[in-house]
Amino acid sequence: MTAPIAIRPDGTRRAVTRTWVPEVPVALEFNGLSYAVMMATPQDLEDFATGFALNEGLASHPSDVTDLAVAEVAQGWIVRASLSGLEIDKLTDRVRRRVAESSCGLCGIENLAEVARPLPTVTAHAAIDPQAIFAALGQLREHQPLARETGAAHAAAWVAEDGRIGLIREDVGRHNALDKLVGAMARAGQPLAPGFVLSTARCSFEIVEKAVRGGATTLVTLSLPTSMAVERAAAAELSLWALARADEVTLVNDASA
Template identity: 40%
Template sequence: MNARIRHPDTTEGAAVRTVQRRDGHGARHVRDEVACEVPVALHYNDQPFAVLMATPCELADLALGFSLSEALIRKASELQIDGIDESVDGIAIRMRIPDARHAVLADRQRNLPGYGSCGVCGSASIESVLRAPPRIASELRIEEAALHRALAALHQRQPLNAATGATHAAGFSDRDGTLLLVREDVGRHNALDKLIGAMASARIDAGDGFAIVTSRASYELAMKAAQVGIPLLAAISAPTTLAIALADSARLCLVGFARDGHCAVYAHPERLALTSAESSR
């Protein structure tokens, strides 16, 4: 069965499979929704660049977000999607970027395929990964209460994970904690790239809000956030040392363990203000 043929009653990004469920009363066969994961090849100007293992929905967002967060283009108007082609082997996204931008790809050429839906995995050199992040220009500061409002809303905006239990989500909130956009994917990097692409298409100012992710805060996620100018990135799990170092240099507020009304701020805590009630304790 083709994983990309969607039954009308199936959640987008999922496929139905038969599974044997077992418990103390024995075994039974039931139909279960499973998250789709397929190879998605990214081609620029007729040349292959990377292969991501991704959920095959919102692929235009993925292509644009990846191109922006990996600094392959500077603005959305520099990318043209020529086609999204499906085959039994996977999906190929054919894109075109200005020749001057395409010329720099030779220094960051990927060894295909990439693994783990990762913007770093498959890179040909360390230099192509550890590029200097831009310093975030936004002076945004938010109250911690806004962060927790957005996190609470995110739990209700993950239909694919609710159906399958197998995906990550990335959301973007305004400074007041109103969740504006959410994207899901089996890969945490892909979820953030889809979000970045959707923000660019909607012309949402990355510097006027913050991002939240349902994963650890890895270097790659911190780099992607910094690259597009998001001033605060909050993750429900821990950060890594390299993510903290990058956040320090990029003026990115990096928050970990953001859940259940708590959080830990690892870089630039001045961007996350205590609410007035908390600060008076």
């Protein structure tokens, strides 16, 4: 592998040193069944498995996810966990359907119906002061060691009402970072509200869904949302802020009481 070279518009070149963000296959096994293989950054994997199970509806409480074990293998990493509260035949059925989905994406009436399934309505909440968002943005970089080192990692953070970043998780995958945050907060017994979730991800409908299912009442993202993200946020009564910058932030959906 050749060393990276930076090339300027005038044609001059210089050798640069880069650290690449880790991206490896991470297999998630629940109750002895292989549920999914995700491309992820191999850190905070216990949080990842817990948040993934909660956001997928495989668990309703972090105490449902037990016996967490993380192992590095030749091909990547394996995270094993036991799930309670979900009958084994239901888990087997979810595994079967997930394998079918992986080959063709969201295909067929059943999968389209799954995408459109209603989200729970978030709890009543007060409006977030925009100054808290600006304060969090000012701290964000210092809380992202992986992004500073590689320039290629997403982050999801829980931010207190005063704008203080209380917890952050990073990953090469934007969904993974949010799963890790949900899992870490759940394992610590700390709800996502009051306060808000700040995500560096593109605001797609999946980010909105994970925020809602994780218990957030307000989501702030650095990019603008898709049309479906806006629709899902409104239906779930999730307050949504987007295009968060140091000098401006856009209130997309105000569902505050």
